[in-house]
Amino acid sequence: xxxxxxxxxxxxxxxxxxxxxxxxxxxxxxxxxxxxxxxxxxxxxxxxxxxxxxxxxxxxxxxxxxxxxxxxxxxxxxxxxxxxxxxxxxxxxxxxxxxxxxxxxxxxxxxxxxxxxxxxxxxxxxxxxxxxxxxxxxxxxxxxxxxxxxxxxxxxxxxxxxxxxxxxxxxxxxxxxxxxxxxxxxxxxxxxxxxxxxxxxxxxxxxxxxxxxxxxxxxxxxxxxxxxxxxxxxxxxxxxxxxxxxxxxxxxxxxxxxxxxxxxxxxxxxxxxxxxxxxxxxxxxxxxxxxxxxxxxxxxxxxxxxxxxxxxxxxxxxxxxxxxxxxxxxxxxxxxxxxxxxxxxxxxxxxxxxxxxxxxxxxxxxxxx
Amino acid sequence: xxxxxxxxxxxxxxxxxxxxxxxxxxxxxxxxxxxxxxxxxxxxxxxxxxxxxxxxxxxxxxxxxxxxxxxxxxxxxxxxxxxxxxxxxxxxxxxxxxxxxxxxxxxxxxxxxxxxxxxxxxxxxxxxxxxxxxxxxxxxxxxxxxxxxxxxxxxxxxxxxxxxxxxxxxxxxxxxxxxxxxxxxxxxxxxxxxxxxxxxxxxxxxxxxxxxxxxxxxxxxxxxxxxxxxxxxxxxxxxxxxxxxxxxxxxxxxxxxxxxxxxxxxxxxxxxxxxxxxxxxxxxxxxxxxxxxxxxxxxxxxxxxxxxxxxxxxxxxxxxxxxxxxxxxxxxxxxxxxxxxxxxxxxxxxxxxxxxxxxxxxxxxxxxxxxxxxxxxxxxxxxxxxxxxxxxxxxx
Numbered sequence: 179x180x181x182x183x184x185x186x187x188x189x190x191x192x193x194x195x196x197x198x199x200x201x202x203x204x205x206x207x208x209x210x211x212x213x214x215x216x217x218x219x220x221x222x223x224x225x226x227x228x229x230x231x232x233x234x235x236x237x238x239x240x241x242x243x244x245x246x247x248x249x250x251x252x253x254x255x256x257x258x259x260x261x262x263x264x265x266x267x268x269x270x271x272x273x274x275x276x277x278x279x280x281x282x283x284x285x286x287x288x289x290x291x292x293x294x295x296x297x298x299x300x301x302x303x304x305x306x307x308x309x310x311x312x313x314x315x316x317x318x319x320x321x322x323x324x325x326x327x328x329x330x331x332x333x334x335x336x337x338x339x340x341x342x343x344x345x346x347x348x349x350x351x352x353x354x355x356x357x358x359x360x361x362x363x364x365x366x367x368x369x370x371x372x373x374x375x376x377x378x379x380x381x382x383x384x385x386x387x388x389x390x391x392x393x394x395x396x397x398x399x400x401x402x403x404x405x406x407x408x409x410x411x412x413x414x415x416x417x418x419x420x421x422x423x424x425x426x427x428x429x430x431x432x433x434x435x436x437x438x439x440x441x442x443x444x445x446x447x448x449x450x451x452x453x454x455x456x457x458x459x460x461x462x463x464x465x466x467x468x469x470x471x472x473x474x475x476x477x478x479x480x481x482x483x484x485x486x487x488x489x490x491x492x493x494x495x496x497x498x499x500x501x502x503x504x505x506x507x508x509x510x511x512x513x514x515x516x517x518x519x520x521x522x523x524x525x526x527x528x529x530x531x532x533x534x535x536x537x538x539x540x541x542x543x544x545x546x547x
Numbered sequence: 548x549x550x551x552x553x554x555x556x557x558x559x560x561x562x563x564x565x566x567x568x569x570x571x572x573x574x575x576x577x578x579x580x581x582x583x584x585x586x587x588x589x590x591x592x593x594x595x596x597x598x599x600x601x602x603x604x605x606x607x608x609x610x611x612x613x614x615x616x617x618x619x620x621x622x623x624x625x626x627x628x629x630x631x632x633x634x635x636x637x638x639x640x641x642x643x644x645x646x647x648x649x650x651x652x653x654x655x656x657x658x659x660x661x662x663x664x665x666x667x668x669x670x671x672x673x674x675x676x677x678x679x680x681x682x683x684x685x686x687x688x689x690x691x692x693x694x695x696x697x698x699x700x701x702x703x704x705x706x707x708x709x710x711x712x713x714x715x716x717x718x719x720x721x722x723x724x725x726x727x728x729x730x731x732x733x734x735x736x737x738x739x740x741x742x743x744x745x746x747x748x749x750x751x752x753x754x755x756x757x758x759x760x761x762x763x764x765x766x767x768x769x770x771x772x773x774x775x776x777x778x779x780x781x782x783x784x785x786x787x788x789x790x791x792x793x794x795x796x797x798x799x800x801x802x803x804x805x806x807x808x809x810x811x812x813x814x815x816x817x818x819x820x821x822x823x824x825x826x827x828x829x830x831x832x833x834x835x836x837x838x839x840x841x842x843x844x845x846x847x848x849x850x851x852x853x854x855x856x857x858x859x860x861x862x863x864x865x866x867x868x869x870x871x872x873x874x875x876x877x878x879x880x881x882x883x884x885x886x887x888x889x890x891x892x893x894x895x896x897x898x899x900x901x902x903x904x905x906x907x908x909x910x911x912x913x914x915x916x917x918x919x920x921x922x923x924x925x926x927x928x929x930x931x932x933x934x935x936x937x938x939x940x941x942x943x
Contacts, residue, residue, distance in 0.1 A: 278753035278789040279720055279781055307719065310755070346635040348704050350718035488931045518917065518939065519930045524704035525693035526917045536937070 230345065230397070231533040232437040236404040237374055237421075243407035252399040254373035254406045255338070258380040259299065261410035285311035285337060289319050292335035292389070299384065302339040305393055306353040311337075319389040320364030333387035338380070341369065341393035342434055343485050343531055348524035354433075354486040359391055360463045360495060366390040366415060367462040371436040373404045378413030379460065386415060395433040418466035420473065424455035427541060428473040430496060431483045432459040435532070439483055442537045452545055462492055470496065471503045478509035479544050483532050488516040510547035513540045580604040581880035585814040589806035591797045591834075596805055597821035601813050605882045611659065611812055612877065613891050615651040615870050618675040620899045621684050625674065625691055625705075626843070633907055634691045634705070650839050652812040652869035653776055654679045657744060659812070660819025666734065668714040668727045669746035671706040672776075676746075680713035684899055688906035696905060701912040702920070721747060721754030724773070728760040731771035731832070742770040742826045744819075750781025752795050761799050761832070768831035772822045773799065775836045776809065782845040783854040796836035809839030810867040813876075840867065919943065 239246055249257060263269045277284050281302055288300040302308045308315075315337070323331035343352040359367045366388050370376035376394060383390035421436070422443055429439040436458045443454035455473050459465055474480050480500055482493035493514040500512060515532040523530050580602050588596045628634045654675035657667070669676050677687050682698050690697030691705055698708050699716075708716040714730065717723040727745025734741040751757065752775050764771045775795040779786055786793045796804035803825075807818040815837060822833045840863045844851025851860070877883045918930035918939030930939040 276784050276788060278784075279750040280753050280755055282755055283753075309719075348706070348718075350706070518932050520918055520921055520939075523702065523917060524707075525701050525911055526914070529914060529917060 230401065231528070231531050232434055233441060234372070234398065234402045234437055235440055236402070237372060239405040240374060240407060243411045244409045246405040246407050248403060249373050249377075249406040250398075250400050250403045251370075251373045251376055251394065254377040254404075255380060255394060257406065257408065258377040258384075258410070262297070262299070262381065262384050281307050281310040282314055285314040285319070288335050288337065289314060289322070289332045289389075292319075292332035293322065293330055295334065297334040297336075297384065299336045299338065302337060304351050304353075304396075305339040305341040305355050306350045308337075308339055308355060312358070315359070315365060315389070315391070316362045320362050322364075323388075324364060331387070332389050334384075335389040336380075336383045336386075336392060337390070338392040338394060340396035340399070342395045342397060343522070343527065344397045345527065347396075347522070348527075349521050352485075352522045352527070354393075354484065356393060356432075356462045356484075357486055357490055357492045360492050362463075364389070365463065367393070368415060368460065369393045369395070369433040369462060370460070371395070371433055371458050372398070372402050373406045375413060375458075375460065377406055378411050379415070381410050382412045382415050385412065390415075393433070397434055413460075416461045416464050416466055418460055418469040419458045420455060420469065421458055422454065422456040424453040424477065426452045426454065426477055427479040427481060427544065428455045428457060428470070428477045429481050429483070429537075429541075430457045430459055430470060432462065433484075435483050435485060438532070438534050439481075439537055442534045442541060445534065445538055446541055450542065450545065452541070454541075459496075465496070467499055467503070471500060474500050474504045475507045478507055479513075480508075481513040481515060481537065481541055481544060483515040483537055485517050485531055487519045488514060489519050491516050510544045513544050515540045577605055577883065578881045581876075581882055583813055583876060583880075585811060585817060586808045588808075588814070588818055589796065590803075591794075591799075591805070592801075592803035593805060597807075597814075597817040601817050603813060603876070603882070605877075607659070608873070608877045608882050609887075609891065611655050612870070612873055612883075612888060613895060614655045614658075614679060615812070615873065616892055616895045617684060617898065618651040618654060618678055619870060620895050621678065621687065621902075622674060624899050624903050625688065628688070628692065628903065628906070635693075650776065650778070650809070650841060651675055652815055653809050653837050653839055656809075656812040656815025657774070657819050659816040661742065661744065661823055664712065664739070665741050665823070666712045666714065666730050666743040667746070668717070668723050668730060668743065670720065670723055670748060670751060671716070671718055672748075673706065673708050673716040676713060677708040677710055677716070680710045682708070682710045684902040685905045688899075688902045689909050692906045692909075693911060694906060694909035695912045696909040700916065702916070721751040721756050723747065724751070724754075724757045724760045725763075727773070728764045728769055728771050728832075731764060731769035732767065734770050735768075740827055742772055742823050744772045744774055746774045746776055748781065749775060749777040749779065749786050749793075749795060750784070750789065752777075752798060753781075753790060761802055761834075764832040765799075765802050768829065770826040770829075771832040772819075772826055773802070773832060773834045775834070776839055777836055778839050778841045780841075780845070780854065782849070785854065794836075796834055799832070799834040802832050802834050804834035804836065806836045806838065809837030810869050810872065812869055812873055915940065 284300050288298040291298040302311065319332050319335060342354050356367050356369060359365060366386065368379050368383055368390060370379045380392055383392050429443060431439045440456055443456050446452040446454050455477055457470060457473060482496050484491055484493055493516055497512040497514060515537045517530055517532060582600055582602050584600050587599050590596045625634060658679040667676060667680060674687055686696060686698040687708065690699055690703060690708055693701045693704060695701050706716055706718045724745050724747050727743050731743040734743055777795050781789050792798060796806040805818060808814045818835055822835055825833050842860055842864060874888055878885055918941040920943050921941050923943045927940050927942040930941045932938055
């Protein structure tokens with residue numbers, strides 16, 4: 179276990195070596211999906227299912243943070259962790275280690291380390307496995323500061339976990355549990371959309387004085403490649419980013435889904451002449467109400483999209499708050515394009531995920547309301 | 548032309564060809580059974596363990612050989628189909644252990660030690676157990692490819708296969724152990740003298756819920772056999788780096804335990820019979836550690852060589868391969884001939900090929916089934932879809 183006396187302790191569970199796999203994602207424009215081909219065309223069907231439902235769109239190279247390097251998402255995360263470890267001169271290899279297989283234990287230990295003031299970064303192998311640790315996060319981590327009247331806190335705890343659909347994950351390697359944690363005051367929940375965002379947001383989470391959960395979209399680990407600054411930098415939490423200005427519809431998403439709605443915005447401009455404002459929420463809890471509401475006041479229409487199931491998903495919170503704040507500005511009911519209310523399916527995944535066609539369809543119906 | 552050549556060669560060579568050798572086999576005198584010595588099991592809180600000698604009949608031997616060979620071939624086929632991207636998702640193979648060979652001795656040996664009315668639950672390396680619990684290779688491969696002929700109608704995939712008295716097939720590590728204890732409670736309650744085999748791996752052995760299950764099972768004397776399949780690596784972490792005590796059979800503390808050589812099918816069988824008898828006599832739960840190995844990596848995305856050396860894998864493969872062990876035993880004690888076993892190999896191969904053909908040709912489940920079986924509901928209700936205009940019917 180990490181030495182507690184040190185100023186920066188680490189709890190890192192290294193992923194299984196060589197978690198490569200034969201999945202090579204072809205980032206292509208989606209072929210129209212929506213019908214099953216006959217089984218005799220299984221070759222074609224297998225081909226089709228390898229096409230990702232999104233196309234990663236890199237942001238322009240950042241200039242204000244110094245030298246940049248081409249990195250994919252997991253390299254960016256590693257870079258952030260390296261930067262963080264480098265801040266502690268006493269830190270060496272012994273600060274990064276594997277734990278036995280016990281999520282509740284991992285998070286519990288992390289909370290314990292953080293309470294004494296050392297920095298702990300715990301990894302939960304897949305977000306689907308975070309549930310044994312749910313009690314520790316919700317009942318211990320989130321409430322520590324509150325119940326001790328600010329005498330103690332576990333603010334130096336960060337939990338990072340691969341998140342979201344991956345094309346072949348089925349029930350237990352594809353879940354997006356941000357909505358469960360959004361219901362818990364006391365923690366922060368962050369989801370990046372790209373390597374540049376990931377590094378900055380992760381460093382902010384580590385430095386933030388509150389326990390943070392950092393969900394990394396696993397499908398982007400290799401698919402997203404961008405120029406990322408080598409030096410550490412911060413991206414502020416609880417600030418949404420408007421990545422495309424528009425005047426007719428506001429589209430809100432986070433993680434992988436941002437790239438889907440970006441494509442939808444381009445499609446809408448081209449085919450319908452509709453100008454969309456695209457917002458990446460970035461921090462789920464506490465979320466940036468002002469940016470979203472300001473945008474809705476401007477456009478009058480809102481579409482929120484996420485992979486998690488519709489009922490009780492975070493889109494419902496956004497929808498509810500926006501209608502409270504901007505009721506008279508709304509031209510159409512707020513549209514939520516989300517996953518179905520079923521467990522994340524194995525074979526039906528291409529139909530389950532809210533791809534760009536479903537979003538486009540919802541957008542069209544909203545425009546014509 | 549070829550037929551003529553074959554006939555000519557047969558005449559000329561004079562060596563007994565296949566049809567002739569079959570006659571030879573039938574007339575050759577095989578022993579009916581043979582006695583083998585098996586390794587003594589390490590014991591924890593037990594005065595005596597399973598016997599050190601066992602009798603293997605010819606019939607049983609052939610049956611086990613066929614089952615093990617089927618499981619191995621099936622897993623290798625699954626491996627092949629995965630690489631061809633016909634199977635997608637996460638594929639944990641048991642040869643050696645669960646997804647791919649090596650752990651065949653575990654599934655076949657365990658099945659040999661219990662009755663079909665007993666219950667079994669395991670983690671995600673379930674293909675072998677699904678077969679030994681009675682499902683056909685076709686249904687298993689079709690489930691892997693996600694077709695409607697699959698045992699879970701294509702909705703479960705690799706990790707979620709179920710059969711009668713076989714409760715899966717569970718993705719979350721360690722979660723199946725309290726379930727197994729619950730099944731054992733039901734067995735005790737129903738009073739039909741059944742036991743429940745609850746399997747988990749060396750990685751899962753460090754989960755908190757396992758110890759909760761131990762406590763409850765021992766407290767209420769449930770007929771539960773906890774079985775730890777120790778393949779020495781929890782995904783990529785070796786047992787020394789993960790567990791404070793690698794004597795997994797002692798981890799039950801107040802629960803008696805035994806350590807079994809998981810590569811020897813006869814050892815596994817005897818130990819299972821012993822454990823089942825212990826549970827059926829009402830003495831409470833018992834723990835078995837099966838020492839086994841997996842050739843392949845943890846799953847299809849793991850090459851399996853970054854945390855161990857190839858020499859190690861090769862060594863285990865050449866020395867302790869369960870199929871090879873059984874084959875040697877049977878041939879050396881005149882229970883079967885090499886040709887006979889080869890014949891079984893050929894038949895098994897054909898069966899697997901047919902099953903693979905079925906699995907690739909079968910249609911996928913219809914889209915309507917996306918919403919089925921969420922709840923048990925009567926009448927059917929509607930599942931909300933991706934937006935407010937898409938709805939699916941949920942029937943159960």
